[in-house]
Amino acid sequence: SQQGEEDPQALSIQEGENATMNCSYKTSINNLQWYRQNSGRGLVHLILIRSNEREKHSGRLRVTLDTSKKSSSLLITASRAADTASYFCATVGRWADGLTFGKGTHLIIQP
Amino acid sequence: SAVISQKPSRDICQRGTSLTIQCQVDSQVTMMFWYRQQPGQSLTLIATANQGSEATYESGFVIDKFPISRPNLTFSTLTVSNMSPEDSSIYLCSVDGQGSDTQYFGPGTRLTVL
Numbered sequence: 620s621q622q623g624e625e626d627p628q629a630l631s632i633q634e635g636e637n638a639t640m641n642c643s644y645k646t647s648i649n650n651l652q653w654y655r656q657n658s659g660r661g662l663v664h665l666i667l668i669r670s671n672e673r674e675k676h677s678g679r680l681r682v683t684l685d686t687s688k689k690s691s692s693l694l695i696t697a698s699r700a701a702d703t704a705s706y707f708c709a710t711v712g713r714w715a716d717g718l719t720f721g722k723g724t725h726l727i728i729q730p
Numbered sequence: 731s732a733v734i735s736q737k738p739s740r741d742i743c744q745r746g747t748s749l750t751i752q753c754q755v756d757s758q759v760t761m762m763f764w765y766r767q768q769p770g771q772s773l774t775l776i777a778t779a780n781q782g783s784e785a786t787y788e789s790g791f792v793i794d795k796f797p798i799s800r801p802n803l804t805f806s807t808l809t810v811s812n813m814s815p816e817d818s819s820i821y822l823c824s825v826d827g828q829g830s831d832t833q834y835f836g837p838g839t840r841l842t843v844l
Contacts (some may be wrong), residue, residue, distance in 0.1 A: 652832060654835075661734075667831060716778060
Protein backbone atom coordinates (compact mmCIF):
# COMPACT_ATOMS: atom_id res chain seq x y z
CA SER A 620 0.00 0.00 0.00
CA GLN A 621 1.13 3.55 -0.62
CA GLN A 622 2.56 5.11 2.48
CA GLY A 623 4.03 8.39 1.37
CA GLU A 624 2.07 11.33 0.16
CA GLU A 625 3.91 13.92 -1.86
CA ASP A 626 2.94 17.54 -1.87
CA PRO A 627 2.51 19.15 -4.31
CA GLN A 628 1.57 16.61 -6.96
CA ALA A 629 2.82 18.97 -9.66
CA LEU A 630 5.13 21.96 -9.52
CA SER A 631 6.19 24.34 -12.29
CA ILE A 632 8.88 26.95 -11.66
CA GLN A 633 11.35 29.09 -13.57
CA GLU A 634 14.89 27.99 -14.12
CA GLY A 635 17.11 29.23 -11.34
CA GLU A 636 14.40 29.17 -8.69
CA ASN A 637 14.34 26.74 -5.80
CA ALA A 638 11.93 23.81 -5.77
CA THR A 639 10.57 22.32 -2.56
CA MET A 640 8.69 19.04 -2.36
CA ASN A 641 7.21 17.49 0.73
CA CYS A 642 6.49 13.92 1.69
CA SER A 643 4.51 12.44 4.56
CA TYR A 644 4.46 8.84 5.72
CA LYS A 645 2.46 6.81 8.18
CA THR A 646 4.51 4.13 9.89
CA SER A 647 7.87 3.92 11.65
CA ILE A 648 10.77 3.96 9.25
CA ASN A 649 14.40 2.94 9.15
CA ASN A 650 15.24 5.57 6.56
CA LEU A 651 13.67 7.74 3.89
CA GLN A 652 14.96 8.09 0.36
CA TRP A 653 14.29 10.34 -2.59
CA TYR A 654 14.36 9.13 -6.19
CA ARG A 655 14.02 10.84 -9.54
CA GLN A 656 12.32 9.39 -12.61
CA ASN A 657 12.67 10.88 -16.05
CA SER A 658 9.84 10.27 -18.52
CA GLY A 659 8.55 7.03 -17.02
CA ARG A 660 11.90 5.28 -17.12
CA GLY A 661 14.06 3.80 -14.39
CA LEU A 662 14.52 5.53 -11.10
CA VAL A 663 17.71 7.20 -9.97
CA HIS A 664 18.55 7.35 -6.30
CA LEU A 665 19.18 10.89 -5.09
CA ILE A 666 19.68 10.87 -1.36
CA LEU A 667 18.99 8.81 1.76
CA ILE A 668 18.35 10.16 5.23
CA ARG A 669 18.25 7.87 8.24
CA SER A 670 15.65 8.05 10.96
CA ASN A 671 18.19 9.50 13.44
CA GLU A 672 19.20 12.30 11.05
CA ARG A 673 17.40 15.60 10.67
CA GLU A 674 19.05 17.16 7.64
CA LYS A 675 21.30 16.07 4.82
CA HIS A 676 22.91 17.80 1.87
CA SER A 677 24.17 16.54 -1.48
CA GLY A 678 25.16 19.12 -4.07
CA ARG A 679 22.08 21.21 -4.84
CA LEU A 680 19.87 18.87 -2.82
CA ARG A 681 18.83 19.38 0.77
CA VAL A 682 16.65 16.89 2.58
CA THR A 683 15.05 17.26 5.97
CA LEU A 684 13.32 14.65 8.08
CA ASP A 685 10.94 15.22 10.96
CA THR A 686 10.08 11.85 12.47
CA SER A 687 7.70 13.41 15.01
CA LYS A 688 5.58 14.72 12.15
CA LYS A 689 6.41 11.78 9.88
CA SER A 690 7.40 14.15 7.10
CA SER A 691 10.33 14.99 4.88
CA SER A 692 11.15 17.71 2.41
CA LEU A 693 13.40 17.83 -0.63
CA LEU A 694 14.80 21.17 -1.69
CA ILE A 695 16.48 21.60 -5.07
CA THR A 696 18.34 24.88 -5.28
CA ALA A 697 19.13 26.85 -8.43
CA SER A 698 16.94 24.60 -10.56
CA ARG A 699 17.90 23.67 -14.12
CA ALA A 700 15.86 22.49 -17.07
CA ALA A 701 17.46 19.05 -16.62
CA ASP A 702 15.82 18.79 -13.20
CA THR A 703 12.45 18.35 -14.93
CA ALA A 704 11.30 14.91 -13.73
CA SER A 705 9.07 13.13 -11.26
CA TYR A 706 10.39 12.92 -7.72
CA PHE A 707 9.37 10.19 -5.30
CA CYS A 708 10.02 9.69 -1.65
CA ALA A 709 10.36 6.09 -0.50
CA THR A 710 10.60 4.53 2.90
CA VAL A 711 12.07 1.36 4.28
CA GLY A 712 10.31 0.00 7.30
CA ARG A 713 12.07 -1.48 10.28
CA TRP A 714 11.50 -5.02 9.08
CA ALA A 715 10.85 -4.72 5.37
CA ASP A 716 13.45 -4.55 2.62
CA GLY A 717 11.33 -3.37 -0.26
CA LEU A 718 10.58 0.29 -0.75
CA THR A 719 7.20 1.92 -0.16
CA PHE A 720 6.82 4.85 -2.51
CA GLY A 721 4.88 8.06 -2.24
CA LYS A 722 2.68 9.31 -5.05
CA GLY A 723 5.36 11.60 -6.44
CA THR A 724 5.75 15.22 -7.47
CA HIS A 725 6.04 16.07 -11.14
CA LEU A 726 8.48 18.97 -11.39
CA ILE A 727 8.68 21.13 -14.51
CA ILE A 728 11.46 23.68 -14.85
CA GLN A 729 10.59 26.38 -17.32
CA PRO A 730 13.65 27.68 -19.24
CA SER B 731 26.53 0.95 -8.14
CA ALA B 732 24.97 -1.89 -10.09
CA VAL B 733 24.09 -1.77 -13.76
CA ILE B 734 20.76 -3.39 -14.50
CA SER B 735 19.21 -4.29 -17.83
CA GLN B 736 15.70 -5.43 -18.59
CA LYS B 737 14.24 -7.23 -21.56
CA PRO B 738 12.04 -6.43 -23.33
CA SER B 739 12.06 -2.66 -22.96
CA ARG B 740 8.47 -2.55 -24.16
CA ASP B 741 5.85 -4.87 -25.55
CA ILE B 742 2.27 -4.86 -26.74
CA CYS B 743 0.41 -8.05 -25.90
CA GLN B 744 -3.02 -9.53 -26.38
CA ARG B 745 -5.25 -10.22 -23.41
CA GLY B 746 -5.07 -13.76 -22.11
CA THR B 747 -1.41 -14.21 -23.02
CA SER B 748 1.64 -14.16 -20.75
CA LEU B 749 4.86 -12.17 -20.90
CA THR B 750 8.13 -12.92 -19.17
CA ILE B 751 10.36 -9.99 -18.27
CA GLN B 752 14.04 -10.55 -17.68
CA CYS B 753 16.27 -8.63 -15.31
CA GLN B 754 20.05 -8.94 -15.50
CA VAL B 755 22.55 -7.38 -13.08
CA ASP B 756 26.24 -6.88 -13.73
CA SER B 757 27.22 -8.08 -10.24
CA GLN B 758 26.04 -10.63 -7.72
CA VAL B 759 23.30 -9.30 -5.47
CA THR B 760 21.43 -10.82 -2.60
CA MET B 761 18.01 -9.33 -3.06
CA MET B 762 16.09 -8.38 -6.18
CA PHE B 763 12.76 -6.61 -6.23
CA TRP B 764 9.96 -6.26 -8.75
CA TYR B 765 7.75 -3.18 -8.87
CA ARG B 766 4.75 -2.16 -10.91
CA GLN B 767 4.00 1.39 -11.97
CA GLN B 768 0.54 1.85 -13.39
CA PRO B 769 -0.03 4.77 -15.81
CA GLY B 770 0.44 8.09 -14.07
CA GLN B 771 0.93 6.39 -10.71
CA SER B 772 3.71 5.67 -8.29
CA LEU B 773 5.56 2.40 -7.84
CA THR B 774 4.15 -0.54 -5.93
CA LEU B 775 6.27 -3.42 -4.73
CA ILE B 776 5.14 -6.73 -6.23
CA ALA B 777 7.59 -9.12 -4.61
CA THR B 778 11.06 -9.68 -3.23
CA ALA B 779 13.17 -12.37 -4.85
CA ASN B 780 16.08 -14.02 -3.06
CA GLN B 781 18.23 -16.59 -4.77
CA GLY B 782 17.44 -20.12 -3.69
CA SER B 783 14.10 -19.40 -2.07
CA GLU B 784 10.54 -18.66 -3.06
CA ALA B 785 9.71 -15.05 -3.77
CA THR B 786 7.85 -13.12 -1.10
CA TYR B 787 4.76 -11.38 -2.46
CA GLU B 788 3.15 -8.21 -1.20
CA SER B 789 -0.52 -7.94 -0.38
CA GLY B 790 -2.59 -7.93 -3.54
CA PHE B 791 -0.08 -9.88 -5.62
CA VAL B 792 -0.09 -13.66 -6.01
CA ILE B 793 2.33 -16.18 -7.43
CA ASP B 794 -0.15 -17.57 -9.94
CA LYS B 795 -0.47 -14.16 -11.57
CA PHE B 796 3.15 -13.01 -11.19
CA PRO B 797 5.45 -16.05 -11.01
CA ILE B 798 9.05 -15.09 -10.35
CA SER B 799 12.25 -17.02 -10.88
CA ARG B 800 15.64 -16.29 -9.31
CA PRO B 801 18.00 -18.95 -10.62
CA ASN B 802 21.24 -17.21 -9.62
CA LEU B 803 22.63 -14.07 -8.03
CA THR B 804 22.59 -11.94 -11.21
CA PHE B 805 19.29 -12.81 -12.87
CA SER B 806 15.56 -12.85 -12.27
CA THR B 807 12.39 -13.10 -14.31
CA LEU B 808 8.86 -11.88 -13.69
CA THR B 809 6.00 -13.36 -15.67
CA VAL B 810 2.74 -11.50 -16.06
CA SER B 811 0.20 -14.27 -16.64
CA ASN B 812 -3.19 -14.28 -18.31
CA MET B 813 -2.91 -10.59 -19.00
CA SER B 814 -5.75 -8.11 -19.08
CA PRO B 815 -5.68 -4.40 -20.01
CA GLU B 816 -5.43 -3.61 -16.28
CA ASP B 817 -1.94 -5.12 -16.35
CA SER B 818 -0.74 -2.34 -18.64
CA SER B 819 2.07 -0.79 -16.62
CA ILE B 820 5.76 -0.25 -16.38
CA TYR B 821 7.43 -3.13 -14.59
CA LEU B 822 10.75 -2.37 -12.93
CA CYS B 823 13.28 -4.57 -11.24
CA SER B 824 15.71 -3.30 -8.67
CA VAL B 825 18.52 -4.63 -6.54
CA ASP B 826 19.71 -3.77 -3.08
CA GLY B 827 22.78 -1.68 -2.69
CA GLN B 828 24.89 -4.34 -0.98
CA GLY B 829 25.51 -2.78 2.38
CA SER B 830 23.29 0.24 1.92
CA ASP B 831 19.54 0.63 1.88
CA THR B 832 19.52 2.30 -1.49
CA GLN B 833 18.22 0.41 -4.49
CA TYR B 834 19.34 0.49 -8.10
CA PHE B 835 16.65 0.26 -10.71
CA GLY B 836 16.51 -1.17 -14.17
CA PRO B 837 15.15 0.95 -17.03
CA GLY B 838 11.74 -0.70 -16.83
CA THR B 839 9.55 -2.69 -19.21
CA ARG B 840 6.58 -0.83 -20.61
CA LEU B 841 3.74 -3.29 -21.12
CA THR B 842 0.55 -2.52 -23.03
CA VAL B 843 -2.22 -5.11 -23.04
CA LEU B 844 -4.89 -4.82 -25.70
